[in-house]
Amino acid sequence: MSDNPATWQMVEYEGFEIHVSPRPKQPDDGRFTYIGYVCHPGADPAIPGHAVPFHADGEESFASIEDACYEAVHAGRSIVDGTHPDLSVLSLVTGGV
Structure with a gap:
């Protein structure tokens, strides 16, 4: 989950x-997507169980980098809030990580 920091x-x-x-x-099409993860402060996302990774759904794309970032943060907040349909931070909380 590192790529270029x-x-x-x-x-x-x-x-x-x-x-x-x-x-x-896609290269040169002017549209953007995102990847992300949620973790406790200071956790190492490379260690299994220390982060909840997420990404934009399939064909979802955005007109700008700013729009992609906004939607990515919104998705991350929904994971923390427990309102995301598929992902949760429960494993981070109960796992003690």
């Missing part, structure tokens, strides 16, 4: 860190 942005939310990285959807 300069492309990652971090937002603190409700005692967690949300890390997001906008990516070009």
